[in-house]
Amino acid sequence: MTATPAHTALWPAPHARGAVDATVHVPGSxxxxxxxxxxxxxxxxxxxxxxxxxxxxxxxxxxxxxxxxxxxxxxxxxxxxxxxxxxxxxxxxxxxxxxxxxxxxxxxxxxxxxxxxxxxxxxxxxxxxxxxxxxxxxxxxxxxxxxxxxxxxxxxxxxxxxxxxxxxxxxxxxxxxxxxxxxxxxxxxxxxxxxxxxxxxxxxxxxxxxxxxxxxxxxxxxxxxxxxxxxxxxxxxxxxxxxxxxxxxxxxxxxxxxxxIEPDLSNAQPFLAAALVTAGTVVIPDWPERTTQPGDRLREIFTEMGGSCELTERGLEFTGSGAVHGIDVDLGEVGELTPGIAAVAALADSPSTLRGVAHLRLHETDRLAALTKEINELGGDVTETADGLHIRPRRLHGGIFHTYDDHRMATAGSILGLAVDGVQIENVATTAKTLPDFPQLWAGMLGN
Missing domain, CATH: 3.65.10.10 (Enolpyruvate transferase domain)
Known part of the structure; x- marks a missing residue:
């Protein structure tokens, strides 16, 4: 039997059966x-x-x-x-x-x-x-x-x-x-x-x-x-x-x-999102008190969307409240965070508008078009704007989530899979671009 090529293989995104409680060591930036x-x-x-x-x-x-x-x-x-x-x-x-x-x-x-x-x-x-x-x-x-x-x-x-x-x-x-x-x-x-x-x-x-x-x-x-x-x-x-x-x-x-090298704070995004989506707690060790990394904005953005965080001796402790709120936010300075925020927004209790990210059409893929297509094919309601996305939460269902060889698309689909049973990520191996061993880190966070 011929093995399925890695780029076409489907990875069943793990579905969270309860609140996550984990410490995740995120590799360097x-x-x-x-x-x-x-x-x-x-x-x-x-x-x-x-x-x-x-x-x-x-x-x-x-x-x-x-x-x-x-x-x-x-x-x-x-x-x-x-x-x-x-x-x-x-x-x-x-x-x-x-x-x-x-x-x-x-x-x-x-x-x-x-x-x-x-x-x-x-x-x-x-x-x-x-x-x-x-x-x-x-x-x-x-x-x-x-x-x-x-x-x-x-x-x-x-x-x-x-x-x-x-x-x-x-x-x-x-x-x-x-x-x-x-x-x-x-x-x-x-x-x-x-x-x-x-x-x-x-x-x-x-x-x-x-x-x-x-x-x-x-x-x-x-x-x-x-x-x-x-x-x-x-x-x-x-x-x-x-x-x-x-x-x-x-x-x-x-x-x-x-x-x-500092931990990659943007790569911490899916793990923090897991705490937000499941009303759990995730600790990211070695989170810097001061940094120029765009991922540091996650503390502010995900708190506004329903979580809370604190820098302690253990690292950044982030906890979900059990509610996920929509957000109206300009992501122009932190565009790489858009896919993960869009995934969380699709699971929120109110609409979201993500602005200032027209340049994402020129990233690893056209991220605005890709997010719109993939979330909508799971039952979502996402529309492109001139410089971003408008997301109206709807009940989602399982299906194939394509990644377009884009690592942040793969992690965004994984966030959706926490709350939506039956999501399958096409080419999760593309996460090796910046986050090696992501499937193992993800499974470890969930205790699988």
Whole structure:
């Protein structure tokens, strides 16, 4: 008998038979891990990343940097070591990143990872030789024009046959002059982050001026700025008294650091949602008191939808009240949370309006169309708006929930399955993009 391919296999989403009561250790942040990999690779000395996320997106980033000549050694530390001893300062997995002269020719597989396809073309301009970028079929549909046009304006030579998308080749010249550049980053804040991350290595640094209307996912730009400053870069931002929509990075050497990666707070979303939906309690250890991660907004949003939370020595303790309320919320800065919030909203006691997320049509899939179709096929009542979704709760029934190779669609379907018997998730394996072993973590939370 021929085995069913993983991408077509159906996973019966576990149905909650009562209130969940669990502690869930969420792996490290993809956004922090991939930014840290880039910065460590451009540093003037080796650095450590502790508790990095091992997922498809981060392994693609590590593999791409290795192809450019960076040394990335994976180790497991079982005991603490004194700071400055040249080894990680705590237990767990760690990656030692050893910068080197970047070189081509090289080929980079971006998969469908926005951070890889957007953060690495600027890095490739610093390489000596051509670097070809390719990826999954869906990656060809995702916009890269913001990065491509900006790099060309800064002096880079890029062949993309006018597509503004993959596949493309960056002809690295061993450096880039840099300087002022205007871009429209309204379709992705990653365009700004991509230029800022490599800017300290440009001869003149960079001055990025966003010329579009709205700028989505601002927390991710603040994350980039904070991480640059942590490794010694000088960054001027609108928040620090600079011009609106302008970021300046001064050229200079970057320091190697010993960085512990925070848990991925956006990946904590389905587990917190489980507490909300089942009137249970979930604890997420190591939730930071201060963070630039967009997922931190979940504390506010899910509390408004009927839960309560508290930061304790155990971590973030989140408890559902037994009621799930609708919400009217602008998710423009935290768009990645939309699928999970939409799933909870479909189970609420009143309608919800999710606004400010038109850019989700350009994510791993068209998330607004996908959520509308999949929830409605389970009996829901979801309509697309110009910039989001309107969700009117209805009694749902079982059925197949398609994921479109989108990890957040898979976790959204799993949330619905808690309250709706008979939901089957197509290609739950796509969660490996950012949340390895999700089915096992989910079953463990439910005590299965």
């Amino acid at each position: 993809k956004s922090v891990t991939n930014r840290a990999l880039v910065l460590a690779s451009l540093a003037s000395e080796p650095g450590w990343l502790r508790r990095p996320l091992r997922s498809r997106d981060t392994l693609l980033m590590a593999g791409a940097l290795r192809a450019l000549g960076v040394g990335i050694e994976e180790t497991v530390s079982s005991s603490s070591s004194p700071a400055g001893a040249g080894t990680p300062t705590g237990p767990g997995e760690a990656w030692r990143v050893i910068p080197s002269t970047l070189h081509g020719p090289a080929t980079v597989d971006v998969g469908n990872a926005g951070t890889v396809m957007r953060f690495l073309p600027p890095v490739a301009t610093l390489a000596d030789g051509p670097v070809r970028f390719d990826g999954d079929p869906r990656a060809y549909e995702r916009p890269l024009h913001g990065v491509i046009d900006a790099l060309r304006a800064l002096g880079a030579r890029i062949d993309d046959e006018g597509r503004g998308a993959l596949p493309l080749t960056v002809h690295g010249g061993g450096g880039l002059d840099g300087g002022p550049v205007e871009i429209d980053a309204s379709s992705s804040s990653q365009f700004v982050s991509a230029l800022l991350l490599s800017a300290p290595r440009f001869n003149q640094g960079v001055e990025v001026r966003h010329t579009g209307s709205s700028l989505p996912s601002m927390p991710h730009i603040r994350m980039t700025v904070d991480m640059l400053r942590a490794v010694g870069a000088q960054v001027d931002t609108p928040e620090s008294g600079g011009e609106p929509n302008v970021w300046r990075v001064t050229p200079g050497a970057l320091l190697g650091r010993d960085l512990t």
